[in-house]
Amino acid sequence: MTTPSSRRGPSSRPLTPRQLKALHLAATGHTHQQIAGQLGIAASSVGKFHTEIFRKLGAKSMPHAVHLAWQSGILRRERHGDHAGYAAHHYRGETPCDLCKAGERKYRNDRRNQTKEQAA
The missing domain is CATH 1.10.10.10 (Winged helix-like DNA-binding domain superfamily/Winged helix DNA-binding domain)
Structure with missing residues (x-):
């Protein structure tokens, strides 16, 4: 058992x-x-x-x-300062660092702009 x-x-x-x-x-x-x-x-x-x-x-x-x-x-070192780094922080149970927060903001803005361009 x-x-x-x-x-x-x-x-x-x-x-x-x-x-x-x-x-x-x-x-x-x-x-x-x-x-x-x-x-x-x-x-x-x-x-x-x-x-x-x-x-x-x-x-x-x-x-x-x-x-x-x-x-x-x-x-992974490349997982820092971007969307993947932001996600890795969350996976590890950490508060994301400022660099990863900025990378996540850029990722979300890029995705938003891509969506707007596709809709236009």
Whole structure:
């Protein structure tokens, strides 16, 4: 019998900003010691961050977590400052940054103008 605590698979809770930073640092090749320095935590605590990231993403390892994060748009650099970046912020449960808000406004204005041109 599967209980909620033993259930495997992605969590519906988004990654926290510190978990996102830890994931990004791991994805760019930083060691536990370097990640700990960036986050201001003990190196032994980095493993706990990674375990929580794995659980939330439904990953089995850090390479798997990075793969899932890239695949879902969580780590994609090009997803910043445009409609996709705005949507990625919402997916992660964040308030979109000003750059992504501006990108979303431009996207909506462009779509509105396209609709007006097609109607004319």
